[in-house]
Amino acid sequence: MVVSNRVSLPDPSGKIVAGGLAVALKDALERHQGLWFGWSGRISAQPCEEPTFLERGAAHYAVMDLTAQDKQEYYSGFANRALWPLMHYRIGLSEFSRADYGGYRRVNRAFARALARLLKPEDVVWVHDYHLMPLASELRALGAANRIGYFHHIPWPAPEVLGVLPGSCDLLRGMLDYDLVGLQTERDADNLRRALIEDAQAAPVGARSVERGARRTRIKAYPIGIDFDAFRLAAERTPATRMVRETAKSLAQRRLIMSVDRLDYSKGIPERMEAYERFLLANPDQRGAVVFLQIAPTSRAEVPEYAKLTRQTNETIGRINGELGEPDWTPIRYVTSAYPRAALAGLFRMARVGLVTPLRDGMNLVAKEYVAAQDPADPGALVLSRFAGAAQQLPQALIVNPNDKFEVAEAIRQALDMPLEERRARWAAMAATLRRCDVGWWTGAFLRDLRNGERAPGLDDDQRREAAG
Numbered sequence: 001m002v003v004s005n006r007v008s009l010p011d012p013s014g015k016i017v018a019g020g021l022a023v024a025l026k027d028a029l030e031r032h033q034g035l036w037f038g039w040s041g042r043i044s045a046q047p048c049e050e051p052t053f054l055e056r057g058a059a060h061y062a063v064m065d066l067t068a069q070d071k072q073e074y075y076s077g078f079a080n081r082a083l084w085p086l087m088h089y090r091i092g093l094s095e096f097s098r099a100d101y102g103g104y105r106r107v108n109r110a111f112a113r114a115l116a117r118l119l120k121p122e123d124v125v126w127v128h129d130y131h132l133m134p135l136a137s138e139l140r141a142l143g144a145a146n147r148i149g150y151f152h153h154i155p156w157p158a159p160e161v162l163g164v165l166p167g168s169c170d171l172l173r174g175m176l177d178y179d180l181v182g183l184q185t186e187r188d189a190d191n192l193r194r195a196l197i198e199d200a201q202a203a204p205v206g207a208r209s210v211e212r213g214a215r216r217t218r219i220k221a222y223p224i225g226i227d228f229d230a231f232r233l234a235a236e237r238t239p240a241t242r243m244v245r246e247t248a249k250s251l252a253q254r255r256l257i258m259s260v261d262r263l264d265y266s267k268g269i270p271e272r273m274e275a276y277e278r279f280l281l282a283n284p285d286q287r288g289a290v291v292f293l294q295i296a297p298t299s300r301a302e303v304p305e306y307a308k309l310t311r312q313t314n315e316t317i318g319r320i321n322g323e324l325g326e327p328d329w330t331p332i333r334y335v336t337s338a339y340p341r342a343a344l345a346g347l348f349r350m351a352r353v354g355l356v357t358p359l360r361d362g363m364n365l366v367a368k369e370y371v372a373a374q375d376p377a378d379p380g381a382l383v384l385s386r387f388a389g390a391a392q393q394l395p396q397a398l399i400v401n402p403n404d405k406f407e408v409a410e411a412i413r414q415a416l417d418m419p420l421e422e423r424r425a426r427w428a429a430m431a432a433t434l435r436r437c438d439v440g441w442w443t444g445a446f447l448r449d450l451r452n453g454e455r456a457p458g459l460d461d462d463q464r465r466e467a468a469g
């Protein structure tokens with residue numbers, strides 16, 4: 001049983017339109033004859049108590065509607081205005097409201113009630129992400145004795161940071177109702193373990209588990225992967241599509257630097273623009289010789305901080321294009337609509353530099369997709385923030401501090417100048433890691449540990465080395 005805030009429904013033909021995670025989870029669900037439960041994305045006037053059931057191919061889905069108040073308090077409010085910024089170390093942006101927290105708990109309770117009615121004793125439950133942290137506690141309160149696991153897709157900050165949030169001890173204690181908690185990196189896992197011991201009175205058991213009362217919870221890192229070969233194939237095929245061909249033509253031999261992000265303040269988009277400006281100022285020979293393409297689909301537009309980020313990004317890009325552009329050259333091409341995955345893959349393959357500089361990111365799949373899309377014979381170079389979880393697995397990227405625009409500007413120059421042999425060697429090492437730890441490895445490792453429970457050995461040294469690349 002997979003539970004997440006939003007359910008990625010395939011279209012009626014059974015074709016998945018969303019990304020790699022949706023594909024991986026759908027495969028796992030089909031293999032284990034599972035069910036995917038979550039919010040339908042729809043708003044209804046009355047609180048809904050019963051899910052709607054859907055079938056697409058061999059996969060089964062159960063979705064619930066939310067009321068406008070639920071969405072406001074649970075999703076936009078507590079999850080995205082209080083938890084998201086804090087988990088990304090942005091204490092100043094975190095807005096706590098008791099009403100929002102009440103709504104968050106209410107929706108988790110409603111989900112648990114509906115889910116508990118569907119659960120059979122042998123079912124294994126895999127909960128995803130910060131919207132649903134208290135779900136295990138709510139299920140346990142209803143008597144569920146199933147194995148329940150949780151994966152946290154975003155960073156887990158140091159205990160001192162999370163401790164700022166009113167009610168954080170409540171949330172922490174709720175984590176102890178899971179049998180297994182998965183995080184993106186060892187650092188996130190250490191932060192959670194420390195918080196549970198220091199702030200939730202749990203006792204350490206061995207290196208990876210904690211215990212409180214009768215409950216034992218294992219905490220481990222499972223860096224999420226991508227479907228490497230599917231993305232590589234898409235990148236190989238799309239140069240044939242019109243959009244990718246036209247983009248290549250429009251570049252007129254200029255080298256492409258490229259970024260793709262949800263328009264989110266954790267992604268460091270205005271900071272990246274300023275680093276690119278610094279690069280152009282420091283390297284006048286590159287003016288007119290490169291183009292920077294930023295694709296940034298609008299996200300969470302109903303949350304005020306995102307409207308502010310939109311304005312700030314528009315202003316920064318407008319200023320740089322105005323000050324440094326020429327009648328026949330625009331330094332930054334900026335688009336806020338979403339593109340098909342295959343088109344992204346084709347554009348990545350064309351880009352000489354992948355610029356992935358989030359201020360903080362749980363993993364960052366775009367960095368991995370950029371690597372997968374490259375031509376092994378002539379790969380581009382990846383510039384990667386040290387604050388993305390992906391940096392732990394990809395030390396062969398040019399690792400930068402995204403807050404230092406001089407350092408990022410220098411890395412752009414180094415990426416553009418990198419000799420072919422060096423690009424090939426760095427790429428081959430990154431590709432080997434990403435192939436080995438792909439999304440199938442990720443779902444398999446988590447589910448195996450969750451099913452095997454206490455009987456499974458912890459991550460042994462070989463597995464840990466594998467996970468860390």
Ligand code: GDG
Pocket residue numbers: 019020153154224260261262295297337338339340341344361362363364365366367369
């Ligand atoms: C969270 C964590 C963690 C983006 N624009 C378009 C598009 N995308 C796709 C990308 C990529 C996905 O969306 C974004 O994934 P990220 O990992 O980069 O970031 P978040 O959305 O913040 O995801 C993150 C992740 O969960 C998984 O655990 O890595 O740290 O924050 O796949 O390609 N896809 C399409 N059109 C677009 O315009 N089709």
